[in-house]
Amino acid sequence: MNRSDVLVVGGGPAGTALAAELAALGLDVQQLAPHGPRPFPATYGAWLDELPASVQDGTQAVWTDVRVYTGAAPTPLLRPYALLDNAALLRRLRGRAEWRWTQGAALCAERAGDGGWAVQGTQGERWQTRLVVDASGHGALMQPLHFSGGPAPQTAYGVVARFARPPISPGSMSWMDYRTPAPELRRGEATFLYAMHLGGERYFVEETSLIARPAPSRAELRGRLLARLGAQGTPPLSIESEEWVAFPMNAAAPTPGPVLAYGAAAGRVHPVSGFQVAGALADAPRVARALADALAAGTDAAAAGWQALWPPDRHAARRVQLLGVEALLALRRDELPPFFGAFFGLPPADWSRFLAQDTPAEELARIMLRLFAQAPGRVRLRLMQAALGHPRLGAAALGAALRG
Structure with missing residues (x-):
């Protein structure tokens, strides 16, 4: 033995x-x-400043031109992504x-x-x-693991492919692109493009459902990705590899x-x-x-x-984060882009800390209150409904904010 x-x-x-x-x-x-x-077979991206120093030189690529599209114009994130x-x-x-x-x-x-x-x-x-x-x-x-209300997955379908015309700006990385150039993208769950220029004609492009219950299937996301690329006039010349991602978020x-x-x-x-x-x-x-x-x-x-x-502080932070999850699940497809427009309209230090693994509950709650104040009216109403619909999580977030 x-x-x-x-x-x-x-x-x-x-x-x-x-x-x-x-x-x-x-x-x-x-x-x-x-x-x-x-x-490891999956595609792993990370903010460069969150990687331990011992592995920061073990990256395939690093982009300083990182963009989010929640409308026609890009929001530059000004934070290197690896x-x-x-x-x-x-x-x-x-x-x-x-x-x-x-x-x-x-x-x-x-x-x-x-x-x-x-x-x-x-x-x-x-x-x-x-x-x-x-x-x-x-x-x-x-x-x-325990999931309140059942697992709420993130799903994504992506390819590494060669393109005659660039699907995103050469040298850039699109962290989230909610634009809908094809009719297929204006129906069902809101999905976004996550894409990286890998050099030359090679790009990684992935259609992603951030979180949904039920989540879009592989076939649906594949169809949406190809429809997106076709509508913007950038169909792939050849596909080198495919990737399917499905895991619970909550x-x-x-x-x-x-x-x-x-x-x-x-x-x-x-x-x-x-x-x-x-x-x-x-x-x-x-x-x-x-x-x-x-x-x-x-x-x-x-x-x-x-x-x-x-440790106890991570438990407290997770309760606040789960209120954010419930808010995302409560938003309609047309409310997700303005929500993330407000989110990435926060000072970079705020949205960066909210996405970090070890931000204390008090700080997370304060950032959520700033986001609530900055969000459009219909999105703010939906966020309030999510908090009222989950009083334990809402109370945890409010208590954390008051303690901070």
Whole structure:
């Protein structure tokens, strides 16, 4: 039977980052994933200033011309945005230390007689460890997440393609483009274009539904993307790869359990932006240190990890963020562009802090009040209705604002 100090379930960037930090602290780490080490397949973008310094040079591209379109004219965001180089990120993390990577999938975990854990694999394998970390993504194999009213997903369909005519301004990145050049884009859920110029004729273009219940399907978003590109006279010449994204945005702060979750499995997806990877990379050293100290002292390592990952101030902030989620879900399709027009009309320090992973509840609430004051009348009414419809979340936000 395989034995380790820590068994990390999941082969994505969150689990790999934590495994790397744990191994660098001298722990015997085993990482379990359905595949061997390989570059992460998804497209990961992040604000450059939110990436840890150790990985900022592991980017595929960085744009200083970052735009949002909530009307005909662009709003420049004046904040550098990065596309991660997934192969370089994996090399950097794997270069931190040595640990075992095992190909397989976990079925369940149960307490062992020595106080540790026995993890059973889907093919009958068994692994023994002192601590289990579930970094399996939003599926959360061992620590189910809670979603008020059910999961509210973000979905997106994108392609890397070559274009004869640029679909966005060369050298730029469109973080959110709510313009509707095709009739298909004026029906159903409001979706936006998220796009990056990758150099030369290559662009990444993605039609995105930020959050919806129910969410648009892959086929619907693919049709909307192709309709958008065709209507603006920029159909792709050739498609190199496709990407489909679907994950829930509205996870509540989880209740700590005997298995530590990490990354998306721990509900660390930002409820408004959908970002998670930069936060997981930044959290990894602190969480790893808490786990290593607890294991060395013979105390409850899972409890120490939960405390490091979800301290009380993060719980409070999540309650305020979830009010923002309910506000987004309450807005009609024609109200989303003016809402984000008001949001990105706030001082850059405000909207940047609202989208950050670790902004305190008091500051989030104050920013929400400023946004409420600046929003158009019909949007302001919808925001008020969302707060009244969720009195617990509204009271948490108001209380946080008053405390601040």
